[in-house]
Amino acid sequence: MADATVKNNRTPHILAIPYPAQGHISPLLQFSKRLQKKGAKVSLVTTKFIARTSHSISSSFPLLTISDGHDDGGIDSAESIQSYLDSLRRFGSESLREVLQQLSSSASPVNCVIYDGFLSWVLNVANEFEIGKAVFFTQSCAVADIYYHVYKGLVELPLPDKEIEIPGLPPLKPPEFPSFIYQLGTYPAYYDVIVNQYANIHKADWIFWNTFYELEREVLECLKRIWPAIRTVGPSIPSAFLDGRIEDDRDYGLSFFNPNGDASLKWLDGRRKGSVVFVSFGSLGAVSVKQMEETANCLKNCKCQFLWVVRTSEAAKLPRDFMAETKERGLVVSWCRQLEVLAHEAIGCFVTHCGWNSTLEAICLGVPMVAVPGWTDQTTNAKFITDVWKVGVKAPADSGGVVGREALLQGIEEVMGEEKGGEIRENAVVWKASALKAFEAGGSFDGVVDEFLAKISSRF
Known part of the structure; x- marks a missing residue:
C-alpha cells in the first residue's frame, strides 16, 4: 500500500461532501470507509438538518455540518426545488468556507475535498484554499455520457422520434433516455443541476465514479478520452457483501429511516x-x-x-x-x-x-x-x-x-x-x-486509491 502520510508525517485529511439525499450519501460514505481503511482521515460533511434527523450515523468519521438555509426543515421546507438548490449553493458555500478556514489553522488541515457531482460549487470554494478537488458521481457512466452530450448541445432536444446514437452507448429509443431529457421540462431545477454539473468538471484533479470498469467498459473508454482523470471506485456497497476486508461493515452507516429491519x-x-x-x-x-x-x-x-x-x-x-x-x-x-x-x-x-x-x-x-x-x-x-x-x-x-x-x-x-x-x-x-474482482487484493480499486492518497499527500 502506498504511504498515506505527508512529508511531516501528518495523515492526509479528506472532506467527503455528498448531496444531502440518502442515495447520494450512502455510496460516498462507503467510499470514505475504504479511504479510511487505507490510512486517510475522512470527515463527513452534511447539512445541519440531515445531521440532526438521520438515524444510525456512523461514528467512524468526524461529522461536520454546513447550512442549506433550511436547517429546521431541509428540502421539504423550501418553497420549491429551485429555491432549495439556490439556497444550498449560497448558504452551503458560505458555511463550507468557514469550515475550511477553521480547519486550515488546526492540527489537521484539509488536503482534499471529495464532493458529489451535483454540488459543483464546492470546487470553487476548494480553489480558494488551494486543496485537492475530487468529484464523485453517484449515477452510471452511461447516464453521464448522455447528460454530457446534452450539455454540449450534441443531442437534439426535444428528442426526435427515432433511435439515437451516442458514442459508447447502444442505440437508445427516446423513452430509454433519462426522464429529464425524454420528458423535457419536467423538474427543470434538477435538469439544470444535472446537465450543468459538467461545466467545471475539467478543473477537478480526480473524477471518481461509483461503477466498475467491466460493467461499463465501452462508455468508460469514451469518457476517458474527454476526461483522462476518470477512475472507477465502485461498486460502493458495504464490504461484507463484496470482499469482507472492512470488519463488521454490513451497512452504509447513515439512514433517513429507522434502521429496524x-x-x-x-x-x-x-x-x-x-x-x-x-x-x-x-x-x-x-x-x-x-x-x-x-x-x-x-x-x-x-x-x-x-x-x-x-x-x-x-x-x-x-x-x-x-x-x-x-x-x-x-x-x-x-x-x-x-x-x-x-x-x-x-x-x-x-x-x-x-x-x-x-x-x-x-x-x-x-x-x-x-x-x-x-x-x-x-x-x-x-x-x-x-x-x-x-x-x-x-x-x-x-x-x-x-x-x-x-x-x-x-x-x-x-x-x-x-x-x-x-x-x-x-x-x-x-x-x-x-x-468482486475489482476489490480483490491488489485489484483495480487498490491501485486507484493508493495513487490518489500518495498524490494528495505529496502535492497538497
Missing part, C-alpha cells in the same frame, strides 16, 4: 431458497395510486411468496384488505435492510425502480431483476439491466406510465421461471464475480 429477515428465514419476490420502488420517488393498485393485484395473483417495501408515506395507497388477503404468502414492511434482504438465499428476484444504488446492489449479490423504472436515470439503467448486462427483464408500462398487473406478473414469471430465468440467473452470477 429484523422482521423482514426473520420472515425470510422460513422461506425456500429462491422462492420470494422482493419488491421495492426506492426511498424517494412517489408511487401513483394506480401503480400501487396494479402491483398489489399482481402480487395477489402471483403464485410466488413476496416481500414488499411500502414506505409509511405510501401505505394509504394500498388497496383495502390487501395485507389481510395475502398474509399467508407475503409480508409488507415500511423499511428493510435491503442489502441483507438481497443477500438472503430465499430471494428469487428483485422488482426494482432501477435506481443506481439498487442496481449495483443487485448486481453485486447476483439477484435477477424485474425493471419497473420511474424517473430520472432509472429508465436508462433499466435498458442496461435488460439489454446490455442481461440480468433482468423490463415490465412495460402503458401509455399512462403505469405497469399493469399482467405485464408485471409476466416479468416475474419470466425471471422466476426456468427457460429465460435460467439464462438471466447465469448472467447475474457472472456479473457478481466481476464486481
Whole structure:
C-alpha cells in the first residue's frame, strides 16, 4: 500500500461532501470507509438538518455540518426545488468556507475535498484554499455520457422520434433516455443541476465514479478520452457483501429511516431458497395510486411468496384488505435492510425502480431483476439491466406510465421461471464475480486509491 502520510508525517485529511439525499450519501460514505481503511482521515460533511434527523450515523468519521438555509426543515421546507438548490449553493458555500478556514489553522488541515457531482460549487470554494478537488458521481457512466452530450448541445432536444446514437452507448429509443431529457421540462431545477454539473468538471484533479470498469467498459473508454482523470471506485456497497476486508461493515452507516429491519429477515428465514419476490420502488420517488393498485393485484395473483417495501408515506395507497388477503404468502414492511434482504438465499428476484444504488446492489449479490423504472436515470439503467448486462427483464408500462398487473406478473414469471430465468440467473452470477474482482487484493480499486492518497499527500 502506498504511504498515506505527508512529508511531516501528518495523515492526509479528506472532506467527503455528498448531496444531502440518502442515495447520494450512502455510496460516498462507503467510499470514505475504504479511504479510511487505507490510512486517510475522512470527515463527513452534511447539512445541519440531515445531521440532526438521520438515524444510525456512523461514528467512524468526524461529522461536520454546513447550512442549506433550511436547517429546521431541509428540502421539504423550501418553497420549491429551485429555491432549495439556490439556497444550498449560497448558504452551503458560505458555511463550507468557514469550515475550511477553521480547519486550515488546526492540527489537521484539509488536503482534499471529495464532493458529489451535483454540488459543483464546492470546487470553487476548494480553489480558494488551494486543496485537492475530487468529484464523485453517484449515477452510471452511461447516464453521464448522455447528460454530457446534452450539455454540449450534441443531442437534439426535444428528442426526435427515432433511435439515437451516442458514442459508447447502444442505440437508445427516446423513452430509454433519462426522464429529464425524454420528458423535457419536467423538474427543470434538477435538469439544470444535472446537465450543468459538467461545466467545471475539467478543473477537478480526480473524477471518481461509483461503477466498475467491466460493467461499463465501452462508455468508460469514451469518457476517458474527454476526461483522462476518470477512475472507477465502485461498486460502493458495504464490504461484507463484496470482499469482507472492512470488519463488521454490513451497512452504509447513515439512514433517513429507522434502521429496524429484523422482521423482514426473520420472515425470510422460513422461506425456500429462491422462492420470494422482493419488491421495492426506492426511498424517494412517489408511487401513483394506480401503480400501487396494479402491483398489489399482481402480487395477489402471483403464485410466488413476496416481500414488499411500502414506505409509511405510501401505505394509504394500498388497496383495502390487501395485507389481510395475502398474509399467508407475503409480508409488507415500511423499511428493510435491503442489502441483507438481497443477500438472503430465499430471494428469487428483485422488482426494482432501477435506481443506481439498487442496481449495483443487485448486481453485486447476483439477484435477477424485474425493471419497473420511474424517473430520472432509472429508465436508462433499466435498458442496461435488460439489454446490455442481461440480468433482468423490463415490465412495460402503458401509455399512462403505469405497469399493469399482467405485464408485471409476466416479468416475474419470466425471471422466476426456468427457460429465460435460467439464462438471466447465469448472467447475474457472472456479473457478481466481476464486481468482486475489482476489490480483490491488489485489484483495480487498490491501485486507484493508493495513487490518489500518495498524490494528495505529496502535492497538497
